[in-house]
Amino acid sequence: MAQFIQSHSAPDLRPAGLRGVAADFSSDQRAFKTASWGKAMMWIFLLSDTFVFGCFLLAYMTARMSTPVAWPNPSEVFALHIGGQDVPLILIAIMTFVLISSSGTMAMAVNFGYRKERARTAALMLVTALLGATFVGMQAFEWTKLISEGVRPWENPWGAAQFGSTFFMITGFHGTHVTIGVIFLLIVARKVWRGDFDEERRGFFTSRKGHYEAVEIMGLYWHFVDLVWVFIFAFFYLW
């Protein structure tokens, strides 16, 4: 039974599966044995953010289901006039690919971070930030286009008035998340570049020693922003 004695130095000896869930939650001090304090807290923050976006999408569903006026067709609303014809939803498709690519570069940045390849990690994080900024720029373009076409939170030229308020609310909140993520990325990239995580330099805010895990925690937030876009793309733009 020596294998079941818990200690932080040997977390690998804990039972797996459902037995492990019971053992972890009923154990002393902490339930998330392999996740650090920072990672567990980021996950719990993301859990709460899931409910925020869940509520927004539910509000959208309720508005769309309860109006007798026809809902504007997103396929036409978000079409762009390219080469003499309307290409449906093309800007949104490009935005989706940009955000997915940023998730890919972020995942690789995390990987190189744990290999302690400072320059590559920082470079990949900067690429991620650049792609994120591109996404926000395209969203600004989309907002400008829709506003110039007469979309307001209380009215629009094509149908149900709730379309505008839902659109600005959901994409606005998501865009804010991306913007905060870009700032967060630049801060962590600077720390990586400066070598903070190699010399365990203490953070200016928490005074805790810096580790490359900060890159992974940053990555969790960034992938979450991509994850939320998957749901917005499916429910708001494609439905």
Place this chain on the structure above:
Amino acid sequence: MSETTAHIQAPTQAHSGQQHPIRLYLLVWGLLFVLSAFSYMVDYVGIQGYARWSLILLFMMLKAGLIVAVFMHMAWERLALVYAILLPPPVLVLVFTALMVSEADYTILTRLAFFDTAP
């Protein structure tokens, strides 16, 4: 001893962080591109009705699953964390959805009955 070993996880990357081959990330990246292209094609081709909704949901769930499992490393975390984070959202959001569907049905029926603005 022999019956306890069955429950013991093989030593993994506990404190060295999440280390996985780059190839895996590139594969998932490619899959996400393909799945996004598929969901865009649903709109481009103009599939309607139940086929449209089920395809949108299918591609959405596959993409979300890949992002959470591989990019966010949930596939390699301990089950206690996985369950704590991944169980509440679907359960609570689906219950809330059921409530709001019935609420929305009531609202639209009331609107149709009293304002007579049928589409």
